[in-house]
Amino acid sequence: MSGMKIKDLIFEEEKEEFPWDENALKSFKNLIREQRITCLMDDVFLLGFLRATEFDLPSSLQLLKNYYNTRVNYPQYIKNLLPSKMEDVVNMNIFQYLPKPDQDGSYICFFRCANWDTSVANGIDVIRVILLIWDLQLNLHRTQENKIICIVDAEGFSLSHFYNFSPRVMSAFATLALTDSYPLRFREIHYVNMNVIFEAILTVFIPLLPDKIKKTIHLHSDITTLTDFISPDCLPSQLGGNLPPFDPNEANKMLKANEEFLRRNEEYVKLYEKSIKNCNEDTSLCKDVNRKEFIEKAEEIFERHSNNPEDFLACMKENFEFDIDKF
Numbered sequence: 001m002s003g004m005k006i007k008d009l010i011f012e013e014e015k016e017e018f019p020w021d022e023n024a025l026k027s028f029k030n031l032i033r034e035q036r037i038t039c040l041m042d043d044v045f046l047l048g049f050l051r052a053t054e055f056d057l058p059s060s061l062q063l064l065k066n067y068y069n070t071r072v073n074y075p076q077y078i079k080n081l082l083p084s085k086m087e088d089v090v091n092m093n094i095f096q097y098l099p100k101p102d103q104d105g106s107y108i109c110f111f112r113c114a115n116w117d118t119s120v121a122n123g124i125d126v127i128r129v130i131l132l133i134w135d136l137q138l139n140l141h142r143t144q145e146n147k148i149i150c151i152v153d154a155e156g157f158s159l160s161h162f163y164n165f166s167p168r169v170m171s172a173f174a175t176l177a178l179t180d181s182y183p184l185r186f187r188e189i190h191y192v193n194m195n196v197i198f199e200a201i202l203t204v205f206i207p208l209l210p211d212k213i214k215k216t217i218h219l220h221s222d223i224t225t226l227t228d229f230i231s232p233d234c235l236p237s238q239l240g241g242n243l244p245p246f247d248p249n250e251a252n253k254m255l256k257a258n259e260e261f262l263r264r265n266e267e268y269v270k271l272y273e274k275s276i277k278n279c280n281e282d283t284s285l286c287k288d289v290n291r292k293e294f295i296e297k298a299e300e301i302f303e304r305h306s307n308n309p310e311d312f313l314a315c316m317k318e319n320f321e322f323d324i325d326k327f
Contacts, residue, residue: 006139008257010099010250011107018141020047024055031061038275039068040268044139051144052183066181068272074176077124081132081266083256089121089129090255093248097133100243103231105146106187107137110239113198114156123164127173134177134184135265136258147187149230151239153223155193162197162309167204167298171291174208186213188229192220192239200313203322204298208291219324294320 028046032039040046049067053059071078083090094115098108116126137143175181191198206214220226223240235241297319305312316322 006136006254006258006261008254010254011101011140011142018145020050021055024050024057028057028060031057032064035061036275036278037065038268038271039064040265042139044141044144047141048138048144048183052185063180063183066179067183068269068276070176070181071269072273072276074172077128077131077172077176078266078269081128081135082262083132083259086125086129086132087256089125090132090252092117092120093252094121094126095130095133096246096248096251097137098234098236098246099250100234101142101146102149102234104187105142106149107140107143107146108230108234109133109137109148109150111150111152112156113152113154113161116156116161118160118164123166123169124172126164127169127176130173131177132262133255134182135262136255138184139261143184147185149187150189151226152189152191153193153239154191154195154198157195157198157201159197159307159309162201163306165201166306167295167302170201170205171208171295174205178209178213180210186216189213189217190220190226190229191217192223192226194219194221196313197309199324200309200316202324203313203316203320204302206324207294207320207322 025043025046028050029041032041032046046064049060049064050057053063080086092115094112096110096112098110101107111130121129137148177184191202202219206217209217218229226240227235230241232241233243236243236246238245298316301312301315301319305315
């Protein structure tokens with residue numbers, strides 16, 4: 001295997017084999033070179049795109065282009081995407097990954113709204129931390145093969161958080177990380193301890209997601225039903241499980257130890273943009289007229305009702321007939 005390895009790995013990644021098609025990997029590399037694309041060519045990184053498309057080479061190539069094109073088009077989310085540049089936000093432990101996979105071998109990411117101090121980090125900062133953590137996880141065989149589970153604990157989500165997640169910010173996050181521009185795949189997404197303010201955010205966010213991700217979403221009024229999906233033996237006590245509280249510092253140490261690994265990711269975005277420009281290829285994103293109209297209308301409603309999430313929620317439901325109860 002070529003390329004850099006992740007340092008201070010807290011997972012048991014190396015103790016389990018995840019086979020792949022070596023010929024497909026070689027063919028994918030040749031296809032990238034034929035296209036005169038300059039990008040990160042590490043084996044595990046490229047395998048993520050192949051596995052996400054079941055080793056279909058044209059689809060893998062398009063996903064790779066989409067991944068880099070979104071980064072070219074959203075520099076405010078990608079520039080200086082490094083642990084050293086985001087230390088204050090990382091140390092809040094808003095977004096973490098648990099050291100133990102679930103009963104089916106999927107890693108679990110855990111977002112805690114109550115840890116988010118909006119005087120330290122705005123909505124873009126929070127999304128940048130999520131991307132930083134997921135960018136590292138993209139390079140894990142288990143993540144690529146077994147997908148991930150994401151748990152979002154909405155307890156403590158307040159009006160100050162609501163202000164920071166405007167429809168435009170939510171749209172950028174969906175485009176960068178949750179559409180066909182990112183090779184990370186989700187097995188389940190759980191929202192627990194739901195409140196009306198967080199529900200208001202979801203009326204914007206969920207409609208932006210592709211159907212394959214919508215199907216993974218589960219809403220919970222508290223944490224008691226979480227163990228219907230995830231074994232309590234795989235969850236810490238904070239989430240109603242049998243494990244002791246997890247130490248977020250271990251995952252943070254791993255993230256910070258890989259500064260150079262993540263710095264290299266950013267450098268390749270610049271190299272990719274240069275190589276595409278030399279080929280006169282358009283890096284602009286596909287324009288979805290319906291999506292654009294939805295965001296513009298949602299943004300207008302948000303500006304009118306940002307101080308009252310309940311009114312915003314009612315207005316969104318009235319304008320878009322979105323039924324959150326079906327999730």
